[in-house]
Amino acid sequence: MKTFLLFLICLSNSLIGQRSHSETAVQIKNNGLEELYAFEMLKDLTGNIGNRLSGSKNYDKAVEWGKLILEKAGADSVWLEPVMIPHWVRGNEQAFLSLLDKRKIELSVCALGGSIGTAKNGVSAEVIEVKSFEEVKQLGRKAKGKIIFYNRPFDRTNWSPFQAYGGAVNQRTNGAIEAAKVGAIAVLVRSITPAMDDEPHTGAMRYADSIPQIPAVAISTVDAEMLSMELHKHNVSSVHILLSCKTYPDVASFNVIGEICGAEKPEEIVLVGGHLDSWDKGTGAHDDGSGVVQSVEVIRLIKNLKIHPKRTIRAVLFANEENGLKGGRAYAARESNKKEKHIAAIESDAGGTSPRGFGVSSDSLKVEKIKSYSSLLEIVGAEKINKGGGGADISTLESLGTTMIGLNPDPQRYFDYHHSNNDTIDKVHPRELELGAIAMAILAWAISQDGL
Template sequence: MRKTFLSIALLAFGSTGMTYAQTDYQADSIFIRQIFNSALSDGRSYEWLRDLTQKVGPRLSGSEGAAKAVEYTKDAMVNAKFDNVFLQNVMVPHWVRGAKEKAYIVSGKQKINVPIAALGGSVATPKGGTKAKVIEVKNFQELRALGTEKVKGKIVFFNRPMDPTKLNTFEAYGGAVDQRGSGPSEAAKLGAVGAIVRSMTTRLDDIPHTGSMRYASGAPIIPAAAISTNGAELLSKMVKENPDTEIFFEQFSETLSDAPSHNVIGELKGSQNPAQYIVVGGHLDSWDFAQGAHDDGSGCVQAMEAVRLLKDVGYKPKNTLRAVMYMNEENGLKGGVAYADSAKSKNEKHIAAIESDRGGFTPLGFGVVGTAAQKAKIAAWSKLFAAYGIHEIGPGGGGADIGPLAQQGTVLLGLIPDSQRYFDYHHASNDTFDKVSKRELELGGAAMAAMMYLVDKYGVE
């Protein structure tokens, strides 16, 4: 893959002529080194993340923590002397977990407690909990083959692990997450009274990983929870040994009325085209029982840092640069949609949008969504990033929050960090500040600043 990216880059470099290679390239290389030096010697992202995770804490949409996060990031950008900082109104879902969940497995005379977490959007169990025999399946085909007769009145246990052979762990996640998102409704259609889903992580541990699920229109509504991977292994073993094994779980979650919230936006005004925008962002919300350090506190502070770095090294952008803290990526994407809708209604031209939502790990590249010519032009800058270990610049995903901008012709870029550890912490209570490396975080912010600079200077067409 790397050879392909570099081949595209070399072809694009060749098409620009020797003037860029010998003159502009050298100037850009020096300036980008200045960006990285500033980030690594005098960065603010790590301390911003410390405050966001430890002073603000969990930030699920509609919560008090989310409101505090809005105020914190707004104040941080004001204190960093951005040219303009403002809030964008957005109504968001307000789901609450309630008291801590309980679960245990019953097989014969054995009764073993296991860790679970209600899935985001799930209803509560009936008062006193839900207890029933367990039906284990790996996929929806297995479930449907069982039919209503075998599923009715049971708790369906979805136990398909993320594929450990996938080097791209996001690919492994994509191959397993449908059972969390749609599994409860698929089980309910066949008469199940509850759903238990294996946590989305490659690691075996006792920490349940939550995440959103969606109730299908017309399907019965049943409670659903994630079980830790060690709990899933134990449950599977006990079901195989005793088909009459039961599981009990109790949870107290509910969905309240939508709540008012905000996207937080900070700007560095453009000197030539102030009505044209280059956006860098992350999502401000996190799940309710974690600090949300990697998901996505890291992306938020990297976005703020990217704009701050360019300002503090004295760069005067042609276009307006924006750092956007989107609200409600985890369970609704309302912030991303509201931002794109606002841009369209105001006839704002967004040249490019860059998102960081894969954790604060060592940056390896950028995925690009755009035309073939746009991808080639951006890939041509690969040589400028190579000194920082960033080689993978080519086709890929942008990000959920910036995705709605694609309909307006915006080029989308997603920061690609090393993904091997991300799902150890994703949507789990161990996604805490101490799991983030200061240096890795700063390298990601600098990489985003460098990409913003190049897009601003050369455009994407």
């Protein structure tokens, strides 16, 4: 009888616990959807500051903005964490296609992030189209003095644009290295997007120490198709590329951090975050303005309800995800020396569209525990929990044993906008953006109460 009574007490406690989680979840949802404040913040960030490339004046402004907006959201404490970040400046960029039929066509291009510039008058050369590094290798001496044109498109048959991106992006990141190995003088890279548009999509590229550095530009998918067609007609004379981009010495900057201090176990941290920097195209509305304002909104929603998490909920707006990951690395390096324990980190860096769920990188027990919150997340359509996921910034916390969680929004349109002038606020829907913030707040709240 005694055991049975104890069982009943435990059962009712756990039911009350569950009920209080779901009551809180509904309150968070109602408050978020009533106010749609994440979108107000995103309007402010993209409208008054714009894009935020590492090392730029706009990034400095974004740091000030981040500090103020976290204070306004009601964070118990807000601080700036110093970090050295790269400083690459785009400058002028131009490319022309000269055809044997005497036409000269301006190509829609932009320098890839980190590229060196060309000589003052640019470079001109014949163009060779390839779809893989294997083809580049096979070119051997034929590539000497030429421009290599990488034109492998997104695999449209893949349901997941993120996987398709993964299958195409090495042309952008490593294309210059592979082309320089066989003596090419520059690379043109088909924009890494499934969209057929006339905007070049930028992104990070790299060089290798022992290989000559050559200029690298992205070309719009429309112009990539056109160039490919002219090459197949044997109508191309040459392409001329002029870039004045340049890398300057690293500059001192900051991650921006704000938190709600845990009432019972303040040293245990549930992190929510996104990256404050963006490329210098569009206004970085989806990438990653969305993740930034959603992380701040988590703090605001919980403070608004006047509820106190048992563990600390901390929002981190990371510096320099796009071309260095210096913010994430500096954060993890400092944390490894502290007594704090990051039990979970939730990153939003996949756009501000409707949330579908979360991807979780941890042991099976913890993945199952997160899966048990599906019923709470259902109210915003974010109940799908998959094993595997996270984000670039929080990947630095892996060695600290942190459970890494990535918000998974609907992925179909993200790469249409990604790293291009198309990434602007008009592509973000206020309700969809808010639903993502609400999903993050519900999950962060549940973990902060129950531990992991």
